[in-house]
Amino acid sequence: MKFSSSLKFNAVSEWWDEYINYDALKKYIYQLEKQTVTFRDAAHDLEANEQTSLIQGQDHLSTDALFIPLLDRELKKICLFYEMQESELLKEVDSLQSLVQQQEDRGPDVGHQYESHGYDDEDEDEDEDDFDMHSAEPSWSRSPTGRRHRSSSDARGMIASNRRQDRQAGNRRYSLSSNEDHMDLEASIASLRSQAHQQELSESSQLMPPAGRGKSTSRSPIRSARAMATQLFRKGSVASEAPETVWTARNNYAMDIQLLFKRRIANLYLSLTSLRSYVELNYTGFRKILKKYDKLTDSNLKDHYIHDVVEQAPPFIQATKDKLNHAIDTLIQLYTRCVTRGDLSTAKRQLKMNQREHIAWERDTVWRQMVGHARRGEESATVRALGGTLVLEPEKGLLDISTPVGRIKFKRNHISLLVAIVTFIVLLNVTVIDKIAANRCFAILVFATLMWATEAIPLFVTSMLIPLLLVCLRVIQNDGERLSTPEATKWIFSVMFTPTIMLLIGGFTIAAALSKTNIDKVLITRVLALAGTRPSTVLLAFMGVACFASMWISNVAAPTLCFTLIKPILRTLPARSNFAPCLILAIALAANIGGQSSPISSPQNLIALNEMDEKVDWAKWFAVALPVSTISIVLIWLLLLVSYRPARSPDGEGDIEIRPIRPTRDPFTAKQYWVCFICIVTIALWCVEHEIEEWVGDMGVIALIPIVAFFSTGVLNKDDFDQFLWTVVFLAMGGIALGKGVTSSGLLDVMDNIIRHMVEDLSLYTVVLVLSVIVLVVSTFISHTIASLLLVPIAKQVSSSLPGNPQNLLIFLTALICSTGMGMPVSGFPNQTAATQEDDMGQLYLSNIDFLKNGVPASIIATMVVSTVGYLLMTIIL
Incomplete structure (x- = not known):
């Protein structure tokens, strides 16, 4: 923090x-x-x-x-x-010590020493009126012998003093329970008043005054003797035991005093x-x-x-x-x-517990309110940052209808959901394909595509809806016969959790370990320290670092880390410098390109691996993806240099100089060396998985190595596991379920016949070019992961209609091009993060024009590199 x-x-x-x-x-x-x-x-x-x-x-x-x-x-x-503050508090401590000593000197029975002094009801009322709640001075009463002693107003005065000092201290403390304390004090005062009043009435009616004093004759000699004997008996019994004090006594007066002092x-x-x-x-x-x-x-x-x-x-x-x-x-x-x-130990424990309760209650109240507002959404409000303050703005509805039961607001996602449901119902009741299972699976496929494309509900919720529909509509078949719902349930859940899902979790584990041990920042800052101060060199260095980081800590975390590292540079740039928007956009584009560089850098790569009948090992993936990514990064770098001219100063006189990045000087710890060792071993095993397949079975089994190594040694803990991107995991599982449903229902065979007629006269490279354009357009406007879920099965089916069955080539190519869709602010998480970056004045660095002017050409360049250089390498290696 x-x-x-x-x-x-x-x-x-x-x-x-x-x-x-x-x-x-x-x-x-x-x-x-x-x-x-x-x-x-x-x-x-x-x-x-x-x-x-x-x-x-x-x-x-x-x-x-x-x-x-x-x-x-x-x-x-x-x-x-x-x-x-110190002066006031120390005075209060001294005052409190004096009050404690005075209370001990009075003894535990001062609240019971009421003797009748012959006053009537009128005198009693006047005595009550003399009690001043804001004064610490006690009232006085006279005994029949003429000697003055302190009455119950001693306690009242002390209570009033406590109350006044608590009120003064309350201006300094951060206790949020002042109302409760006030109520407790009032209750204590009322209790002591009642006791004093009862004692005075009782004793005035029971005690006989000496001759010539007072007016009351209500007490008999027998009762006086009985009261004297009781007092003598009490004094004798106390003398035989340890002396009783106000802090150990158990009468009402002593317990009230103990509570107030506590x-x-x-x-x-x-x-x-x-x-x-x-x-x-x-x-x-x-x-x-x-x-x-x-x-x-x-x-x-x-x-x-x-x-x-x-x-x-x-x-x-x-x-x-x-x-x-x-x-x-x-x-x-x-x-x-x-x-x-x-008991000293108990005192320390209770005081510290009271302190913790106050602090924890105050913090918990503040943070609980903030989290509660975020969770409840406050009537679907959106959170907007305004001058460092979170402001809740109600989301405006596209359609506002007044009904007898209230006003109903239809938002964009409501309309999208309604359209998807109506389309789904229509397709279920219209025969598009002769086979029932295939026709229903087609309806599910269109419904899921609309839901994913419009994000009417969260993406992973749509994924979880897919197996529900596949089972309830009895889409799953075996040898042409539709399975019963119990059999279909067992089958669909057995195929959803594949080794690819385990590989995805293993990638999350490696990313979490590198981030938590600060290895990613250490390595990145040391590389950037070598970049110097020339704007063009610094720009290329950051692009290379963002691409490399995306390979291992995902293209979700990598741009966030890089945007944090460039803040010192952005603060020192001249006003209106072109280097700031150029650098931010460069990091976003490079992080997108990094999403194609390794099998675990993005979910679309793992989805492609899952669809391959014969999976591509890591060595072959690197042999294709690394040259493609490197060439794409260099070409996009040249594009940005021409477009922005970042080295030129805003006034046009000379070039700007970039503040150098200082590497962290902290040495590597044993924990960091341990994380690096496990990561290197895991990646090496992934690269040679085909050679050791008879011992490890699949790359998903190898993914268990970092999970066991990091969680068992304390590098990661349960909280880290809870923070994994489980929505992405369930999104991938839903996509796998949909793919298996399309294959099992017979819909894939129908699509095969249609596609075969479309591409039967086309060459392989022509199919590659057509498929590249389709994938680029789709991945520009929707999530890269969703684009791969929709397009990878199509690429697989297209390959079955071509001579030589180039299945892995088309699937591999589709996965790589999914990462190149970066022409819009909503095209992938790196672009979304870059679009929200602001300067010190709250102005956005990038606009939609920046993305259209530079992101669209960059997407086309990267796609052309994949469909040319990547295609050539695939034909050689695969």
């Missing part, structure tokens, strides 16, 4: 403005970074080395002089706030630990922001400022920390004394 997010997550909400302004400092560092690049450009224009060194030194001094005052201002703000100590403990956390978070904030400053401006300010300035400030010196820890220890001792009856 980034520190800015961690700060928001751990900060006390009421103190938010008093923390280090990390985000503002970070933005200012980015401005200083841009100035640093400008100074370096000026330095390069000077010929003398001494003058260049002088300017570079002035660069560091100038940025330090600008940044240090900002740090000083933040540090002063933190110191003032800490001193104010709450007050716990709240004050929470405030002090929050203040300690405040100091730790701010210290970490200074360390993190100075580390970022040194990294982006090539300065060495961190060590000096942390040791000589921050650590000398009052909140961060050891004496202050010791004082704060001593106050916390004092509260623990008071809690031990007042609540847990001397």
Whole structure:
């Protein structure tokens, strides 16, 4: 988690403005970074080395002089706030200690020492009115002997004091349960009032006053003697045991006092630990922001400022920390004394549990609300980023109809779903093909195609609907006879989970291990560090890295990683520079090309492998795909250089210079070496799978090696497994089920006859060209994976109608061209990610014109490379 997010997550909400302004400092560092690049450009224009060194030194001094005052201002703000909070809290600790001692001196029975002093009902009402809820001073009553003693208003006064101090402390704490505490205090006050009133009424009616005092004569001598005997008996029994205190007594008064002190100590403990956390978070904030400053401006300010300035400030010196820890220890001792009856370990456990409950409850409430909004969708609302804030915008319906039961909004996906269902019902009731099973399978095929193309419901849900329809409509056949639903169910589920699915999961495992251990970033940054500062070279380097990364961590994660790495470059570019949109589009196009480079780089490649009767091993795949990908990358690079001219500065004077990428300096760990070893062994076994087939059976079995190796050694865990792209897995399984259904129902034989007549007079290469155009058009407008699910079976069927049965060639070619459809912003995940990239002002780097102007020509170029160079290599290797 980034520190800015961690700060928001751990900060006390009421103190938010008093923390280090990390985000503002970070933005200012980015401005200083841009100035640093400008100074370096000026330095390069000077010929003398001494003058260049002088300017570079002035660069560091100038940025330090600008940044240090900002740090000083933040540090002063933190110191003032800490001193104010510390002073108040320490005073409260001292006050609480005094109250505890006073309460012990009064004893456990002070709430029961009510003696009649001969007042009537009117006097009693006046005494109640004298009680001030906002005063800590107790009311006084007189005994018949004339001696004054504290009455139940002692407890009331202490409660009022507790309530007032809790209210003051509540302005500093982040407890969200103030209403509950207020209700508890009111209940406690009402309880003590009731008890005091009952005691006064009882004793005024039972005790006989001495002669000449008071007006009441309601108590007899027998009752007085009985009450005196009871008191003497109680005193004798207590004397024979351990002395009883207000913290160990079990009468109502003592238990109320214990409860009130427990709450007050716990709240004050929470405030002090929050203040300690405040100091730790701010210290970490200074360390993190100075580390970022040194990294982006090539300065060495961190060590000096942390040791000589921050650590000398009052909140961060050891004496202050010791004082704060001593106050916390004092509260623990008071809690031990007042609540847990001397049990120190129990006191610590209860206080920490109370602290965790407060923090966890607050965090859980905030994040649960955010997640709840996202899950519920808030009436199908869409989430839009506005100035760093998530804003929910209701999705507008295409058709809004008012009905007696309310308004019904028809959205685009609703209409698409309705069209698909109507088409499905019509095809089921119209005889397109003579055979019943084939006709029903044709209806399912058209229905699934419409649902996938329009995304009326999630893609994987459509895939899960396919086996349901195949079984319920009894499409599955065996030797021309339709299977019963129980038999069809067993058969369809047995063919859905193939070794190809296991290969897909193995690819996810390798990608997760490389990403979690940071190997992908380490290798990529070290390669990019060699690219230099020329825009054309940097552009080609990023394209090569994006393509290579897509081979191993999928073309979903690779562009995201690359877009993260280019942010330092984009921040330092001149305004309106062509290099920014050129670089973003180049990464997206290269990631698409990388989707064809290895069997596990994209689902369409695995779908193609599954359809091959004799699977192509990894060595043959690389022999075809790597040259095709390399040539495509170079040609697209030249296209972008001509289209954007990224090296030219916005003002047309000279060329821009790119900020170099710094490689990570952290050495490889044992875990990283272990991940690299397993990945290399797995890939090597995949490449020679045909030679070791009698021992391993299939590539899906080899895919189990990284799964077992990484999850058993702790490199990956259950959470990593849960985060796999299981929607892609079920999407592929649904496609496999549809393909098996088309074959089993006899629909494939019908299609074979139709296609045979269409291509019987065409040569193989003519079929390749026609198929290439069809695949390119389809994959441009719909998902590459869906395009392969629809077109790979057709390519397989076309191959059966051609001489020599070039099945693997056409299937292989179809899979490669599916990855070249990248002419629209919606053409594949890399394009979708690139289309959302924004600059610091919230403006998009790319527009639809960029994709049409450069993505369409790039798609045509890549398709021509596959249908020429790729076709030639396939005829030689396959």
